[in-house]
Amino acid sequence: MIASLRRCAAQVLLWGAAAALAVLSGPGPAGGAEPPAPRVRSSCVDCHSNPRFMVQNKKLYDYYQGWRLSIHEQEKVTCVDCHGGNPRSADKPTAHGDQGMSASVATSPISYQNVPKTCSKCHEDVYRHFKQSKHFEHLTATKQEEQGPSCVTCHGSMNTTVLNVTTVRSTCEKCHNTTTDNNPDVPDRAEDVLSQFLSIQRYNRYLLQKGDPAKVKAMFKILSPRIKRLNDSWHTFDLDKVSDQTQDMIN
Numbered sequence: 001m002i003a004s005l006r007r008c009a010a011q012v013l014l015w016g017a018a019a020a021l022a023v024l025s026g027p028g029p030a031g032g033a034e035p036p037a038p039r040v041r042s043s044c045v046d047c048h049s050n051p052r053f054m055v056q057n058k059k060l061y062d063y064y065q066g067w068r069l070s071i072h073e074q075e076k077v078t079c080v081d082c083h084g085g086n087p088r089s090a091d092k093p094t095a096h097g098d099q100g101m102s103a104s105v106a107t108s109p110i111s112y113q114n115v116p117k118t119c120s121k122c123h124e125d126v127y128r129h130f131k132q133s134k135h136f137e138h139l140t141a142t143k144q145e146e147q148g149p150s151c152v153t154c155h156g157s158m159n160t161t162v163l164n165v166t167t168v169r170s171t172c173e174k175c176h177n178t179t180t181d182n183n184p185d186v187p188d189r190a191e192d193v194l195s196q197f198l199s200i201q202r203y204n205r206y207l208l209q210k211g212d213p214a215k216v217k218a219m220f221k222i223l224s225p226r227i228k229r230l231n232d233s234w235h236t237f238d239l240d241k242v243s244d245q246t247q248d249m250i251n
Contacts, residue, residue, distance in 0.1 A: 042087040043095050044079040066158030082118055084109055113139055115150045125228075129235040149175065165194045189239045196246055 049068075053061035067073055080087045085097035103110045109118040116136065120127030130136050130151075138148030154171050155161060163171055169187045176186035207216050230245050 042078060042080075043090045044085070044087045046090070047092075047095075048079075063158055066156075070159035072158070072160070077122065081121070082110060112147055112150050112152075115152055119151045125232045126235050129232045133235065133237045135237055163194075165191060165197070168194050186239070189243075193239060193243045193246055196250065 045064075048060060048064040051061075053064070067079070078087065079085070083101055085101065086095050089095045101110070102108055103112060105111060106113075108114065116127055116130055116139070135149045139150060141148070153174070154163060161167070169191045172187040172190050176183050178184045207219075226249060230242070230249065233242055233245055236242075
């Protein structure tokens with residue numbers, strides 16, 4: 001049985017494993033942990049949650065609703081963390097700050113080229129790998145015909161998503177296709193690497209449902225750092241390297 005569990009544990013789903021470890025790590029707030037600190041009142045929320053934006057500025061309304069339902073909101077990442085400004089002021093110019101919340105201002109934390117650095121405040125390891133990529137090289141080039149991809153290109157901005165086998169092709173095809181002739185093989189290759197995890201997901205479920213919780217928890221403590229490194233490596237977009245790392249984990 002232990003040997004079977006070890007074989008299964010070596011084939012953990014890339015993104016599912018982190019959730020599995022959280023489940024096995026013990027009780028959350030309901031199990032006796034300290035309750036979350038109360039939220040500080042924010043003029044950003046007070047203003048942008050107003051339903052009038054649904055008619056007067058649908059884009060702003062959708063931005064707020066996207067954040068409200070996002071993992072960022074759950075993790076208490078607020079407007080000011082990404083946009084700057086002063087959430088304690090009800091005065092619009094003061095609340096918005098010097099940058100005016102405009103992505104068109106080159107020095108703004110939400111300008112297209114600055115988005116990766118802004119995201120790096122929480123996603124430091126991902127940013128470190130992204131800086132090694134051709135995507136980053138093109139994004140930060142002084143002279144370029146077209147803007148390179150940023151974090152929001154693939155993941156969205158407010159209610160972000162992690163790409164999976166069913167979404168990676170369509171996402172890559174936005175830039176990599178026969179019309180642009182920009183490495184049109186990338187969607188196939190990316191989908192192929194992610195597809196290697198389809199069967200692994202079943203093993204992940206098996207571990208959670210059938211395995212000895214104590215033994216599975218110990219195994220995940222070993223595997224989780226490797227899974228995180230593989231996840232970060234995806235942001236180099238070196239698919240050959242990522243494929244080799246994936247096969248190494250499976251084997």
